[in-house]
Amino acid sequence: MITLRKTIPGLSLLALLSVWQVLATCLNSNNLPTPLIVGSVFWHGCLSGQIPFHLGVTLLRLVVSFSIAMLLGCAIGIVLGRNKKLDAFFDNWLVIFLNIPALVTIILCYVWFGLTEVAAILAVVINKLPNVIVTIREGARTLDQDLLEMASSYRFDKRKTLLHVVWPQLYPYIMGATRSGLALVWKIILVVELLGRSNGMGYQLHLFFQLFDVANILAYTIAFVAFIQLLELLVLKPLDTKAQRWRR
Amino acid sequence: MIAIDIKSKMFPAKGRAGHHLAIADLQLSFNSGEFVCLVGPSGCGKTTLLNIIADLDRDYEGSVSFDLRRSHPKIGYVFQNPRLLPWRTVRENIELAIEGNSSSENIDALLEVMQLTQFQHVYPERLSLGMSRRVAIIRGFAINPDVLLMDEPFVSLDAPTARQVRSLLITLWQQRPHTVLFVTHDLREAISLADRIVFLAAAPMKVVNEIAVSIPRSERDNEQVIEAFRQQLLQDYPELR
Known part of the structure; x- marks a missing residue:
C-alpha cells in the first residue's frame, strides 16, 4: 500500500508527459513541440552553458531579493504583530502596497532609479515585502502569551526569547511565507528581467517569444521549475521534518 | 527575607466604576527557606500577587523587596499550566531556564528525585500532565531560586497523582529548602505542605489570618491527621469557612 502511494507522484508525472506527447504528436506544430524535442533543446542549452548562465543570474537575483524581503518582512511583521499602535498606523500602508500591481512597481523603480540591478532587486523586494509582513504579523499576533510570561519570569534575554520561544512559534508562518514567496518572487523576477x-x-524568454521559439521557452521553464522542486525536496522538506519532529 | 507592601493594585473595569481595586494595603513577609501556602477564594487576586512578586505585573503602587546582595532576585515560577516549550525536550526545558553554564549534575539529581531521568530526552507532548508538572517543578528548583512561586500547580490532577507529586515536591524542598509561596484554595493541600498558611479574602485582597502548621512533616502523609487539623482550624477560626 505504502509502495503504491510512493509511486503515485511518479506515475502522475508520467501521465502528464504522455498527454503532452500525444497532444504534440496530434497537433504536429512548432507551437507545441514534443517532450523529446524540449528535452533535446534543454540538453543542448545545458551543454552550451546558456541555460546554466541565465538560470544562475536569475537565481542570484532571486536569492538576494528573497533574502532581503524575508529578513525585513520578518522583522517588521514581528514588530507590527506585537505593537498595536504601530500596527494601526501602518495597516493602511500595507493594504496599499499589497494591492499595487507588480508591473507598476517594476516600471516605477526603473523610471526612478534607471535600468540598474539595484532597481530590479528593489522592485522585487517591494512586491514581496508586504506579503511577508502580513503573514508574519498574523503569526506574531498569535504568539502564546503564557510562554512569553514564562520566558520573562525566568529572565530569558531577548536573544534567548526570540530563538527559543518566538521563532519556533513563527516557524509555520515563515515556511508559508517562504513557499509562497519563492513561487511569487521568481515570477516577478522574470517580468523585471x-x-x-x-x-x-x-x-x-522575451528573446524566444520574439522568435516564436516555444521549445526554448519550455526548456527554460522546465529548468527553473525543476530547480524549485529540488529546493523543496532537498532543503525545505528536510528542514520542515527536522523542525516539526517534536509533534506527535 | 521577602517583604511585600502593596498600597494598591487596580484593574480596569466596565461601567462607571472605571477601576476595580484588587489589592489594597497588603503587607506580607516571608522568611528564607519558609514554605508558605496562600489560601483564598477564587478571584481574590492570588495569581495577581504572584505575578507582582515575579515582576510580570508592574502596574501597581507599592514595593516588593528581597533581602539580597544581587540587584535582581532569582524567581522560579511553577504556573497552573506547566508552560513547557513543546519544541524542547524535558532536559532542554530545564537547561534553558538556567542562566549561563548549567550544571549537568544538578539537573541529573533533580530529574532523579522527581523520577524523570528516563524521560529527560522526551518532548513534553509525550508526557502525562503529572509528569509535565514535575518538569515545571524541576525547572523552578534548577535555577536555585530566591523564591519559588507555585500557582495551584496540582489543580486538575487526579487525587493519587496530586498526592504523589506533592510528596515528591516536599522531598525536593527538604533537600533544597528554598522559600516557596504556594497558592491553593484547597485547605487540606495547604496543611499537608505548609510551614505557615496565610488566609486571604477578596475584593480587595486582605489577610484574614496567618497560622503556623504544627504537624510534624513525618505525619503529613496521614490524611486523618490532616483532616483533624483542618476541622480544628475551622472550629477555632470560623471566619475561615
Whole structure:
C-alpha cells in the first residue's frame, strides 16, 4: 500500500508527459513541440552553458531579493504583530502596497532609479515585502502569551526569547511565507528581467517569444521549475521534518 | 527575607466604576527557606500577587523587596499550566531556564528525585500532565531560586497523582529548602505542605489570618491527621469557612 502511494507522484508525472506527447504528436506544430524535442533543446542549452548562465543570474537575483524581503518582512511583521499602535498606523500602508500591481512597481523603480540591478532587486523586494509582513504579523499576533510570561519570569534575554520561544512559534508562518514567496518572487523576477535587464531567464524568454521559439521557452521553464522542486525536496522538506519532529 | 507592601493594585473595569481595586494595603513577609501556602477564594487576586512578586505585573503602587546582595532576585515560577516549550525536550526545558553554564549534575539529581531521568530526552507532548508538572517543578528548583512561586500547580490532577507529586515536591524542598509561596484554595493541600498558611479574602485582597502548621512533616502523609487539623482550624477560626 505504502509502495503504491510512493509511486503515485511518479506515475502522475508520467501521465502528464504522455498527454503532452500525444497532444504534440496530434497537433504536429512548432507551437507545441514534443517532450523529446524540449528535452533535446534543454540538453543542448545545458551543454552550451546558456541555460546554466541565465538560470544562475536569475537565481542570484532571486536569492538576494528573497533574502532581503524575508529578513525585513520578518522583522517588521514581528514588530507590527506585537505593537498595536504601530500596527494601526501602518495597516493602511500595507493594504496599499499589497494591492499595487507588480508591473507598476517594476516600471516605477526603473523610471526612478534607471535600468540598474539595484532597481530590479528593489522592485522585487517591494512586491514581496508586504506579503511577508502580513503573514508574519498574523503569526506574531498569535504568539502564546503564557510562554512569553514564562520566558520573562525566568529572565530569558531577548536573544534567548526570540530563538527559543518566538521563532519556533513563527516557524509555520515563515515556511508559508517562504513557499509562497519563492513561487511569487521568481515570477516577478522574470517580468523585471523582461522589462529592463540584458540577461537572466526573463530576458531569454522575451528573446524566444520574439522568435516564436516555444521549445526554448519550455526548456527554460522546465529548468527553473525543476530547480524549485529540488529546493523543496532537498532543503525545505528536510528542514520542515527536522523542525516539526517534536509533534506527535 | 521577602517583604511585600502593596498600597494598591487596580484593574480596569466596565461601567462607571472605571477601576476595580484588587489589592489594597497588603503587607506580607516571608522568611528564607519558609514554605508558605496562600489560601483564598477564587478571584481574590492570588495569581495577581504572584505575578507582582515575579515582576510580570508592574502596574501597581507599592514595593516588593528581597533581602539580597544581587540587584535582581532569582524567581522560579511553577504556573497552573506547566508552560513547557513543546519544541524542547524535558532536559532542554530545564537547561534553558538556567542562566549561563548549567550544571549537568544538578539537573541529573533533580530529574532523579522527581523520577524523570528516563524521560529527560522526551518532548513534553509525550508526557502525562503529572509528569509535565514535575518538569515545571524541576525547572523552578534548577535555577536555585530566591523564591519559588507555585500557582495551584496540582489543580486538575487526579487525587493519587496530586498526592504523589506533592510528596515528591516536599522531598525536593527538604533537600533544597528554598522559600516557596504556594497558592491553593484547597485547605487540606495547604496543611499537608505548609510551614505557615496565610488566609486571604477578596475584593480587595486582605489577610484574614496567618497560622503556623504544627504537624510534624513525618505525619503529613496521614490524611486523618490532616483532616483533624483542618476541622480544628475551622472550629477555632470560623471566619475561615
